[in-house]
Amino acid sequence: MQGATNRVIDAGAQYESGKTRPEKDLLGERNVPYEAYYGIQTLRALENFNISGIALNFYPLIISSLAMVKEAAARANRDLGLLDSVRSAAIIAACREVANGKLHSHFTVDMIQGGAGTSTNMNANEVIANRALELLGHNRGEYRYCHPNNHVNLSQSTNDAYPTAVKIALVRGNGPLIQVLRELIQSFRRKGQEFAGVIKMGRMQLQDAVPMTLGQTFEAYAVTLEEEILRLEENSRLFLEVNLGGTAIGTGINADPAYANLVIRHLREITGLEVVRAENLVEATQDTGSFVMYSMAVKRLAIKLSKICNDLRLLSSGPRxxxxxxxxxPLQPGSSIMPGKVNPVIPEVVNQVAFKVMGNDLTVSIAAEAGQLELNVMEPVIVQSLVQSVEMLKNAMVTLKARCIDGITANEAHCRQTVLNSIGLVTALTPALGYERCSLLAREALEQDRGVYDLVLEQGLLDRETLDALLSPEGMVEPGSQRPLRRNDHPL
Structure with missing residues (x-):
């Protein structure tokens, strides 16, 4: 496996001394880079999972959330007398360092991995154990004083610690996502106010419909995105129910009966979140429904953003x-062959992000369905897909706001002229003249390349004063802004 070999060499190349330390596991002995805080199981994962090139340290919230779970476990084990005060203090201190951003470069495993997240869990266990050893005055790898499994992972399994940490990370990441969304909404709303007096033609099926204002277009974008805040908040709350304390399959094997409630209490204190223990830990250990629901909310936001960007590309098309x-x-030249061409590059990139989010949602759905019996081993790809979607979408919205929406200007005169020339104005005459007569007017206007206004006067269908009132674009953009003229109100 040439790729895996290269990956291991690269992982060790970051350390200057070239020294190693021996470590042992079930499969034998390996030499780990001396300066590394990770251990042999992380090293094996680097060899085995050279998959996406996206390491755990790309997502600091997952690492810090893992540290929070490990600290909660150390506290609970200390309270139960399962972990002595000296070791527990060192583990807790190491966890807090990691939660505060230290040693993240040592979380090196690929986000996509076999083993249901075991490599991620062991990466955390080893880094925390080795840092705790230093705090205790020992060398890294001297695990008889503080062991990744026996002490850091005490009363836990990957199957409860890993999904709990991921859920905590997604809840913590939802706030920044919503904040970015709120800022984008405000940008659209400001444009709605700025363009409130710009009359334009509304369109359906890319055909002329009836007049509206450009401000209404942008306000509608603000409103439709605002709906997604509630969806994201509601679905992220599903993550607050966790299976921590269930250990391997939810039965709590190798954990004190009092541990589950105790560790949840500590986790609430550490995270500041209203975390609760699942009512049925066996069910919660195999269920990935909360990931599916949140992914759907993220996808829905992406779909709306993509539709808006489609509109922006159409509305700005041309320029002639x-x-x-x-x-x-205008952000950059748009062609290597056509001078003067400028492309709508920001809406285009947001479209592409949305496509990726939609694909990730499908991945989450398939992986959730692929669970078997007491565990879903596909959680790593669920996690990678979700956190990637959130991060890309957040970056896309920041870019869309700052480099596109804030700088949009209106071609007001052109917008008004398209309204005055549009056949769609005939819709406003339907109450006065009837659908059939208006259909004939529309056809005549198209065939003769003439305006509806002139035809109505020429044929004596309405007097000028009545026609001006009915065809006022400003009067057609709000319900009730003018009194519709019914056919029996007019002598014709």
Whole structure:
């Protein structure tokens, strides 16, 4: 496996001395880079899972959440007398360092891995154990004084510690995602106010419909995105129910009967979150429904953003041969062959992020379905897909706001002219003239390349004053802004 070999060499190359330390596990002995805080099981994972090139340290919230879970476990084991005060203090101190951002470069395992997250859990156990050893005055790898499994992982299994940490990370990451979304919404809302007086033509099926304002277009974008805040908040709350204390399959084997409630209490204190223990730990250990629900909420937001970006590309198309109703900020030359061409690159990149999020949601769904019996071993790809979606979407929204929405300008004169020239104005005459007559007017206007206004006057269908009132674009953009003229109100 040439790729895996290269990965191991690269992992060790970050250390200057070239020294190693021997470590043992079930499969034998290996030499671990001397300066590394991880151990032999992490080293094996580096060899085996050279998959995505995206390491655990790409997502600091997962690492810090793992440390929080490990600290809660150390506290509970200390309270129960299962872990002596000296070791527990060192483990807790190491956990707090990791939670505060230290040693993250040593969390090196690939996000996508076999083993249901065991490599991630052991990466955390080994880093915390080796840092605790230093705090105790020992060398890294002297595990008889503080062991990754016997002490750091005491009363735990990957199957309860890993999903709990991931859920904590997703809850903590939901706040920043929503904050970025709120800022984008405000940007759309400001544009809605700025463009409130810009009359334009609404469209359905890419055909002229009826007049509206450009401000209404942008306010609608703000409102539709605002709906997603509640969806994200509701679905992220599902993560607060965890299976910590269930150990391997939810039966709590190798854990004190009092441990589950105690560790949850400590986790609540450490995280500041309203974490609760699942009512049925066996069910909770195999269930991935909360990931599916949250992924759906993230996908829904992505779909809405993509639709909005489709609109922005259409509304700014041209500049001469397209709709040309708005101008996006020009950011870079758009062609290597066509001078002067500028592309809508920010909406385009947001579209692509949305496609990736939609694909990730499908991955989450398939992986959730693939669970078997008491455990879903596909959780690593569920986790990688979700955290990637959240991170990409957050970055995309920041970019969309700052480099696109904030700088949009309106082509007001062009927008008004398209309204005045549009056949869609005939809709406003339907109450006065009837659908059939208006259909004929629309056809005549198209065939003769003439305006509806002139045809109505020429045919004597309405007088000028009545026609002006009915065809006022400003009067057609809000319900009740003018009194509809019914056919029996007019002598015609």
């Amino acid at each position: 041969a397209g709709l040309g109703e708005i101008n996006l900020p």
